[in-house]
Amino acid sequence: MESPSQASPFAVEVEHLTKTFKTGFRNKPLVAVRDLSFSVHQGEVYGLIGPNGCGKSTTMKVMLGLLRATQGTVRVFGESSEQVAGRADIGFLPENPYFYKHLNGRETLLFYGKLCGLRGSELKDRTEEMLKLTGLQHAADRRVGGYSKGMLQRVGLGQALIHGPRLLILDEPTAGVDPVASRRIRDLILELKERGITIVVTSHLLEQMQQVCDRVGIMSNGSMVREGNLDDLISVENQTEILLENASPQTLAAIRELVAKEGAKARIVSMEKPRTTLEKLFLECTTQTGEEDKS
Numbered sequence: 001m002e003s004p005s006q007a008s009p010f011a012v013e014v015e016h017l018t019k020t021f022k023t024g025f026r027n028k029p030l031v032a033v034r035d036l037s038f039s040v041h042q043g044e045v046y047g048l049i050g051p052n053g054c055g056k057s058t059t060m061k062v063m064l065g066l067l068r069a070t071q072g073t074v075r076v077f078g079e080s081s082e083q084v085a086g087r088a089d090i091g092f093l094p095e096n097p098y099f100y101k102h103l104n105g106r107e108t109l110l111f112y113g114k115l116c117g118l119r120g121s122e123l124k125d126r127t128e129e130m131l132k133l134t135g136l137q138h139a140a141d142r143r144v145g146g147y148s149k150g151m152l153q154r155v156g157l158g159q160a161l162i163h164g165p166r167l168l169i170l171d172e173p174t175a176g177v178d179p180v181a182s183r184r185i186r187d188l189i190l191e192l193k194e195r196g197i198t199i200v201v202t203s204h205l206l207e208q209m210q211q212v213c214d215r216v217g218i219m220s221n222g223s224m225v226r227e228g229n230l231d232d233l234i235s236v237e238n239q240t241e242i243l244l245e246n247a248s249p250q251t252l253a254a255i256r257e258l259v260a261k262e263g264a265k266a267r268i269v270s271m272e273k274p275r276t277t278l279e280k281l282f283l284e285c286t287t288q289t290g291e292e293d294k295s
Protein backbone atom coordinates (compact mmCIF):
# COMPACT_ATOMS: atom_id res chain seq x y z
CA MET A 1 0.00 0.00 0.00
CA GLU A 2 1.19 3.56 -0.74
CA SER A 3 2.29 5.60 2.30
CA PRO A 4 0.76 9.12 2.54
CA SER A 5 4.13 10.65 1.57
CA GLN A 6 4.33 8.58 -1.64
CA ALA A 7 0.77 9.53 -2.55
CA SER A 8 1.25 13.28 -2.03
CA PRO A 9 3.39 15.50 -4.27
CA PHE A 10 3.56 17.94 -1.37
CA ALA A 11 6.06 18.06 1.46
CA VAL A 12 3.88 20.53 3.38
CA GLU A 13 0.18 21.36 3.10
CA VAL A 14 -1.13 24.18 5.26
CA GLU A 15 -4.91 24.49 5.14
CA HIS A 16 -6.84 27.32 6.77
CA LEU A 17 -4.35 27.52 9.63
CA THR A 18 -5.24 29.89 12.45
CA LYS A 19 -3.14 30.19 15.58
CA THR A 20 -4.08 32.39 18.49
CA PHE A 21 -2.15 32.96 21.70
CA LYS A 22 -3.69 33.98 24.99
CA THR A 23 -1.79 37.02 26.19
CA GLY A 24 -1.60 39.48 29.03
CA PHE A 25 -4.49 40.70 31.07
CA ARG A 26 -7.58 38.42 31.02
CA ASN A 27 -5.92 36.13 28.45
CA LYS A 28 -6.95 38.39 25.58
CA PRO A 29 -6.36 36.34 22.38
CA LEU A 30 -3.72 37.46 19.90
CA VAL A 31 -4.19 36.14 16.37
CA ALA A 32 -0.65 35.30 15.16
CA VAL A 33 -1.75 33.39 12.03
CA ARG A 34 -5.10 33.85 10.35
CA ASP A 35 -6.71 31.40 7.91
CA LEU A 36 -3.40 30.66 6.18
CA SER A 37 -3.24 28.19 3.28
CA PHE A 38 -0.27 27.24 1.09
CA SER A 39 1.60 24.14 0.02
CA VAL A 40 5.22 23.27 -0.59
CA HIS A 41 6.07 20.78 -3.36
CA GLN A 42 8.57 18.03 -2.61
CA GLY A 43 12.07 19.12 -3.66
CA GLU A 44 11.49 22.86 -3.85
CA VAL A 45 12.81 25.78 -1.83
CA TYR A 46 9.89 27.77 -0.45
CA GLY A 47 10.46 31.20 1.10
CA LEU A 48 8.12 32.66 3.70
CA ILE A 49 8.67 36.39 3.90
CA GLY A 50 7.01 39.26 5.71
CA PRO A 51 7.58 41.91 8.35
CA ASN A 52 8.51 41.18 11.98
CA GLY A 53 5.66 39.61 13.88
CA CYS A 54 3.61 38.61 10.81
CA GLY A 55 3.48 34.96 11.90
CA LYS A 56 6.30 33.21 9.99
CA SER A 57 7.93 31.52 12.99
CA THR A 58 4.55 30.55 14.42
CA THR A 59 3.67 28.86 11.12
CA MET A 60 6.99 26.98 11.16
CA LYS A 61 6.47 25.88 14.74
CA VAL A 62 3.08 24.40 13.85
CA MET A 63 4.74 22.53 10.94
CA LEU A 64 7.26 21.16 13.42
CA GLY A 65 4.56 20.05 15.84
CA LEU A 66 5.96 22.42 18.49
CA LEU A 67 2.67 24.35 18.54
CA ARG A 68 -0.88 23.06 17.98
CA ALA A 69 -3.10 24.75 15.42
CA THR A 70 -6.06 26.61 16.92
CA GLN A 71 -7.94 25.90 13.70
CA GLY A 72 -7.06 24.30 10.37
CA THR A 73 -4.53 21.60 9.56
CA VAL A 74 -0.87 21.23 8.63
CA ARG A 75 0.32 18.05 6.95
CA VAL A 76 3.96 17.10 6.43
CA PHE A 77 4.51 14.41 3.78
CA GLY A 78 0.82 13.64 4.02
CA GLU A 79 0.77 13.14 7.83
CA SER A 80 -0.64 15.54 10.40
CA SER A 81 2.17 17.67 11.85
CA GLU A 82 0.93 16.62 15.29
CA GLN A 83 1.99 13.01 14.62
CA VAL A 84 5.40 12.17 16.07
CA ALA A 85 6.28 9.87 13.12
CA GLY A 86 6.12 12.76 10.62
CA ARG A 87 8.66 14.78 12.61
CA ALA A 88 11.50 12.32 12.02
CA ASP A 89 11.54 13.58 8.43
CA ILE A 90 12.08 17.21 9.48
CA GLY A 91 15.27 19.10 10.34
CA PHE A 92 15.02 22.52 12.01
CA LEU A 93 17.40 25.44 12.35
CA PRO A 94 15.83 27.90 14.82
CA GLU A 95 16.38 31.66 14.57
CA ASN A 96 18.94 31.73 17.40
CA PRO A 97 20.30 28.22 17.89
CA TYR A 98 21.98 27.61 21.24
CA PHE A 99 24.91 25.22 21.60
CA TYR A 100 26.93 24.09 24.61
CA LYS A 101 29.98 26.35 24.39
CA HIS A 102 32.40 23.86 25.95
CA LEU A 103 31.74 21.19 23.28
CA ASN A 104 33.72 21.29 20.06
CA GLY A 105 32.07 21.16 16.61
CA ARG A 106 32.39 17.40 16.27
CA GLU A 107 31.10 16.73 19.81
CA THR A 108 28.14 19.04 19.17
CA LEU A 109 27.10 17.10 16.08
CA LEU A 110 27.64 13.76 17.86
CA PHE A 111 25.40 15.04 20.67
CA TYR A 112 22.57 15.97 18.29
CA GLY A 113 23.02 12.75 16.32
CA LYS A 114 22.58 10.76 19.54
CA LEU A 115 19.46 12.76 20.39
CA CYS A 116 18.07 11.68 17.01
CA GLY A 117 18.73 8.04 17.84
CA LEU A 118 21.93 7.51 15.79
CA ARG A 119 24.52 5.18 17.30
CA GLY A 120 27.88 3.54 16.57
CA SER A 121 29.47 3.83 13.14
CA GLU A 122 26.36 5.42 11.63
CA LEU A 123 26.61 8.24 14.18
CA LYS A 124 30.32 8.75 13.50
CA ASP A 125 29.93 8.61 9.72
CA ARG A 126 27.01 11.03 9.69
CA THR A 127 28.93 13.43 11.95
CA GLU A 128 31.97 13.44 9.64
CA GLU A 129 29.68 13.83 6.62
CA MET A 130 28.01 16.86 8.23
CA LEU A 131 31.38 18.45 9.11
CA LYS A 132 32.41 18.06 5.48
CA LEU A 133 29.09 19.28 4.05
CA THR A 134 29.09 22.39 6.23
CA GLY A 135 32.80 23.07 5.63
CA LEU A 136 33.68 22.77 9.31
CA GLN A 137 36.26 19.99 9.17
CA HIS A 138 39.10 22.42 9.88
CA ALA A 139 37.34 23.63 13.06
CA ALA A 140 35.90 20.31 14.24
CA ASP A 141 38.17 20.16 17.31
CA ARG A 142 37.64 23.77 18.38
CA ARG A 143 35.13 24.72 21.08
CA VAL A 144 31.97 26.17 19.53
CA GLY A 145 32.22 28.95 22.14
CA GLY A 146 34.95 30.39 19.91
CA TYR A 147 33.07 30.00 16.62
CA SER A 148 31.99 32.99 14.52
CA LYS A 149 28.28 33.59 13.93
CA GLY A 150 28.56 32.12 10.41
CA MET A 151 30.23 28.96 11.75
CA LEU A 152 27.54 28.61 14.42
CA GLN A 153 24.85 28.78 11.77
CA ARG A 154 26.67 26.04 9.84
CA VAL A 155 26.83 23.83 12.95
CA GLY A 156 23.12 24.58 13.23
CA LEU A 157 22.59 23.33 9.69
CA GLY A 158 24.68 20.25 10.48
CA GLN A 159 22.54 19.39 13.54
CA ALA A 160 19.37 19.97 11.51
CA LEU A 161 20.57 17.53 8.83
CA ILE A 162 22.30 14.88 10.92
CA HIS A 163 19.41 12.40 10.87
CA GLY A 164 18.89 12.72 7.09
CA PRO A 165 15.57 14.60 7.02
CA ARG A 166 13.63 15.11 3.78
CA LEU A 167 12.33 18.53 4.86
CA LEU A 168 14.50 21.29 6.27
CA ILE A 169 12.96 24.27 8.04
CA LEU A 170 15.28 27.26 8.36
CA ASP A 171 14.28 30.29 10.41
CA GLU A 172 16.51 33.21 9.39
CA PRO A 173 19.60 31.08 8.58
CA THR A 174 21.71 34.11 7.64
CA ALA A 175 20.61 36.61 10.29
CA GLY A 176 23.61 38.50 11.67
CA VAL A 177 26.02 36.74 9.31
CA ASP A 178 28.47 38.66 7.07
CA PRO A 179 28.10 38.45 3.24
CA VAL A 180 30.86 35.84 2.75
CA ALA A 181 29.43 33.47 5.37
CA SER A 182 25.96 34.27 4.15
CA ARG A 183 26.87 33.25 0.61
CA ARG A 184 28.21 29.93 1.92
CA ILE A 185 24.92 29.23 3.62
CA ARG A 186 23.08 30.18 0.44
CA ASP A 187 25.28 27.77 -1.57
CA LEU A 188 24.65 25.06 0.99
CA ILE A 189 20.89 25.56 0.65
CA LEU A 190 21.23 25.18 -3.13
CA GLU A 191 23.34 22.03 -2.70
CA LEU A 192 20.74 20.52 -0.37
CA LYS A 193 18.07 21.29 -2.92
CA GLU A 194 20.19 19.45 -5.54
CA ARG A 195 20.15 16.47 -3.19
CA GLY A 196 16.36 16.51 -3.28
CA ILE A 197 15.74 18.00 0.17
CA THR A 198 12.68 20.24 0.46
CA ILE A 199 13.44 23.52 2.20
CA VAL A 200 11.18 26.07 3.85
CA VAL A 201 13.12 29.20 4.73
CA THR A 202 12.40 32.62 6.20
CA SER A 203 14.67 35.61 5.86
CA HIS A 204 14.52 39.38 5.74
CA LEU A 205 17.35 39.36 3.18
CA LEU A 206 15.16 39.47 0.13
CA GLU A 207 17.97 39.52 -2.44
CA GLN A 208 19.23 36.25 -1.04
CA MET A 209 15.74 34.77 -0.95
CA GLN A 210 15.44 35.67 -4.61
CA GLN A 211 18.56 33.63 -5.32
CA VAL A 212 17.44 30.43 -3.59
CA CYS A 213 13.65 30.23 -3.64
CA ASP A 214 11.51 28.54 -6.27
CA ARG A 215 8.33 29.89 -4.75
CA VAL A 216 7.55 32.46 -2.08
CA GLY A 217 4.67 33.38 0.17
CA ILE A 218 4.41 36.95 1.41
CA MET A 219 2.70 37.24 4.78
CA SER A 220 1.31 40.30 6.50
CA ASN A 221 -0.52 40.40 9.84
CA GLY A 222 -0.84 36.63 9.97
CA SER A 223 -2.33 36.26 6.48
CA MET A 224 -0.91 35.36 3.07
CA VAL A 225 -1.03 38.40 0.81
CA ARG A 226 0.81 37.06 -2.29
CA GLU A 227 2.00 33.59 -3.15
CA GLY A 228 3.49 31.87 -6.14
CA ASN A 229 6.38 31.09 -8.42
CA LEU A 230 9.18 33.58 -7.79
CA ASP A 231 9.89 34.26 -11.48
CA ASP A 232 6.20 35.01 -12.12
CA LEU A 233 5.94 37.25 -9.07
CA ILE A 234 8.96 39.38 -9.89
CA SER A 235 8.82 39.60 -13.66
CA VAL A 236 7.57 42.93 -14.96
CA GLU A 237 5.14 41.76 -17.61
CA ASN A 238 5.17 44.79 -19.90
CA GLN A 239 8.95 45.33 -20.01
CA THR A 240 11.85 43.67 -21.86
CA GLU A 241 15.47 43.89 -20.76
CA ILE A 242 18.22 43.87 -23.43
CA LEU A 243 21.82 43.77 -22.20
CA LEU A 244 24.30 44.81 -24.91
CA GLU A 245 28.06 44.41 -24.88
CA ASN A 246 30.43 46.61 -26.92
CA ALA A 247 27.58 48.52 -28.55
CA SER A 248 28.77 51.59 -30.49
CA PRO A 249 27.10 54.99 -29.98
CA GLN A 250 25.66 54.54 -33.50
CA THR A 251 23.97 51.26 -32.55
CA LEU A 252 22.52 52.85 -29.42
CA ALA A 253 21.27 55.82 -31.45
CA ALA A 254 19.70 53.44 -33.99
CA ILE A 255 17.91 51.59 -31.17
CA ARG A 256 16.54 54.87 -29.82
CA GLU A 257 15.36 55.82 -33.29
CA LEU A 258 13.68 52.46 -33.83
CA VAL A 259 11.85 52.69 -30.52
CA ALA A 260 10.81 56.29 -31.25
CA LYS A 261 9.26 55.07 -34.53
CA GLU A 262 6.90 52.85 -32.54
CA GLY A 263 5.24 56.09 -31.38
CA ALA A 264 3.32 56.17 -28.13
CA LYS A 265 3.30 52.40 -27.69
CA ALA A 266 6.98 51.79 -26.82
CA ARG A 267 9.35 53.81 -24.66
CA ILE A 268 12.90 53.29 -23.39
CA VAL A 269 12.66 53.23 -19.61
CA SER A 270 16.41 53.24 -19.06
CA MET A 271 19.59 52.90 -21.09
CA GLU A 272 22.62 52.92 -18.81
CA LYS A 273 25.57 50.86 -17.65
CA PRO A 274 24.48 48.00 -15.40
CA ARG A 275 25.74 48.21 -11.84
CA THR A 276 27.16 45.47 -9.74
CA THR A 277 25.61 44.92 -6.32
CA LEU A 278 27.27 46.07 -3.14
CA GLU A 279 27.26 42.42 -2.06
CA LYS A 280 29.27 41.36 -5.16
CA LEU A 281 31.72 44.20 -4.68
CA PHE A 282 32.15 43.32 -1.01
CA LEU A 283 32.77 39.67 -1.90
CA GLU A 284 35.28 40.57 -4.61
CA CYS A 285 37.22 42.78 -2.22
CA THR A 286 37.20 40.38 0.71
CA THR A 287 37.66 36.92 -0.82
CA GLN A 288 40.94 37.60 -2.62
CA THR A 289 42.98 38.21 0.49
CA GLY A 290 43.72 34.50 1.14
CA GLU A 291 42.83 34.95 4.80
CA GLU A 292 42.26 31.91 6.99
CA ASP A 293 38.64 30.77 6.84
CA LYS A 294 36.90 32.37 9.81
CA SER A 295 33.40 32.66 8.49
Ligand SMILES: Nc1ncnc2c1ncn2[C@@H]1O[C@H](COP(=O)(O)OP(=O)(O)OP(=O)(O)O)[C@@H](O)[C@H]1O
Residues within 6 Å of the ligand: 021, 022, 023, 030, 031, 032, 050, 051, 052, 053, 054, 055, 056, 057, 058, 059
Ligand atom coordinates in the same frame (compact mmCIF):
# COMPACT_ATOMS: atom_id res chain seq x y z
N1 LIG B 1 4.27 32.06 22.52
C1 LIG B 1 3.68 33.22 22.21
N2 LIG B 1 2.82 33.80 23.04
C2 LIG B 1 2.22 34.96 22.73
N3 LIG B 1 2.39 35.62 21.55
C3 LIG B 1 3.24 35.06 20.67
C4 LIG B 1 3.92 33.85 20.94
N4 LIG B 1 4.70 33.54 19.84
C5 LIG B 1 4.50 34.53 18.97
N5 LIG B 1 3.62 35.44 19.46
C6 LIG B 1 3.14 36.64 18.76
O1 LIG B 1 2.59 36.21 17.51
C7 LIG B 1 2.90 37.15 16.48
C8 LIG B 1 3.65 36.45 15.37
O2 LIG B 1 4.95 36.11 15.85
P1 LIG B 1 6.02 35.30 14.98
O3 LIG B 1 7.20 35.06 15.86
O4 LIG B 1 5.35 34.13 14.38
O5 LIG B 1 6.38 36.36 13.85
P2 LIG B 1 7.54 36.37 12.77
O6 LIG B 1 6.91 36.70 11.47
O7 LIG B 1 8.31 35.09 12.85
O8 LIG B 1 8.46 37.57 13.26
P3 LIG B 1 10.05 37.82 13.12
O9 LIG B 1 10.30 38.19 11.68
O10 LIG B 1 10.29 38.97 14.04
O11 LIG B 1 10.76 36.56 13.56
C9 LIG B 1 3.68 38.27 17.16
O12 LIG B 1 2.80 39.30 17.49
C10 LIG B 1 4.24 37.61 18.40
O13 LIG B 1 4.44 38.56 19.42
